Amino acid sequence: MIEFLAALTDPDLPFVRYAVITGILASIPFGIIGTYVVVRRISYIAGAISHCILGGVGAGLYLQNAQGVSWFGPLHGAIVVALLAAVVLSLVSLFAKQREDSVIGALWAAGMGIGLLFLAKTPGYVDPMSYLFGNILLITQSDIYLVLLLDILVVGTIGIFYNTFLAICFDEEYAGLRGVHTHWFYLVLLCLTALTIVLLVRVVGIVMVIALLTLPAAIAGNFARSVRQMMVLAILLCTIFILAGLSTSYSLDLPSGPVIIVIAAAVYLLVALGMKFLRPRSI
Amino acid sequence: MNHSETHNRSEPAISITDLSFGYEDRQILTEVNLAVYPFDSVCIVGPNGGGKTTLMKLIIGLLTPEIGEVLIFGKRPEINKKLIGYVPQYAVYDRQFPISVKEVVCMGRLGGNMTGRYSTEDWDRTMHVLGEVGLAPFAERSFSSLSGGQRQRALIARALASGGDILILDEPTANIDQESESHLFELLGELNQRMTILMVTHDVGFASKFFKRIACVNRRVVIHPTSELTGELIKEMYGGDFRMIRHDHTCSSEGHRHD
Incomplete structure (x- = not known):
């Protein structure tokens, strides 16, 4: 812990500060969008989008290195593919709801397959590990501006349309009856989820992204009485998990992504057990 | 002033003409004609799969008829859907969803502006209707912490918050106890003084005490005054054997279905 605090103030180690700043700033969209993913029960959709991202990453690397x-x-590839997956999944939800799970599975696997094929054909050695498992310590100053931009986009959109998003998550059919364009709002929600996931992949990687998106919100759901409260709690928890994970991984010389996830999962498990045994049973 | 009062009572609040509807190869409703006038109260009954829910979804505009038309105060449901207060079954809601009673009810005010932000007037209206259904002290409580009967009242309050003239309820008595059911019908009786009420239910006997007419839906729709409801008629519309059960509780002595 002391080593980590010393590294934070060391002028020769800017990446540690970048990682901490990114962790704090990124917790905002993770907490907000993660809450919607949990209450709307779309974590498998988020999983499919995250795995599709490898296809975009692979295509981007191939175009850059092989095609110049x-x-x-x-x-760019990750953003394009994530948004495309969001559009496909919202269209499936609209026109072929009964096939949604098959499409989720197909996108999930096909995105990974296409990504690996592109990487295989990209000249030079490309290590897919940093994309699959993330490395927050590789974050640059320009990434921080990107995170800040996403913060403004997510907080702005949700701040303006909070009641509408609440209604489509709680009772989409009723919101539609009140004249809300539910399909458009669902698409916006999936697009915000996609952009958040692209960002999250830099922190914990494609494979573990669902965990950091859903675990803080799922823990918060045990204590929150409103979606707004759940978001605030999820943001706080996400910040704590990222900072604790960074500090532990730095001190023990471990990869940061897995440490962040293990801490989040351990807290989730403890809270789940605590709620099971401590909450009074209903008759 | 509500829409019903500005219209001639002879103009139907809900008008269904020569309506047919099916899903792919299965015909659900055939040549349905139905007129529900302002301040009428109609109870929709019929066997499972008979088309009750489909008929209700066609009326509220969630489905579009293949043949025939549905009109709400003379216009298609898509245009006049804001005149309908809809109460779905509360069982469809996620019990872990963190939302207050007040927030659920205020959803009835959605659609007033582009962003969905609520005005002070929206919140005032919400508190007013919560008072009307007897839930004002529960406004800040979590929706999932309410009893079945209270949740049903909160959903009725949401429908009332929208200020519609027609109240449509989908099996509001499912999963609630007899006392709550009795209070619910008393509330519906009061609301019928100023609204047209249409309710889907399986509880024929209880509903017949409070509703003026009963619509039997089994692919086709046949409508009767509730005073004409007999065991034979119920048997005919459900297409099965029935026993009339006498209840000791205060509000019903009519029949329930037994397979």
């Missing part, structure tokens, strides 16, 4: 398209990198 310098303006299109892995981040």
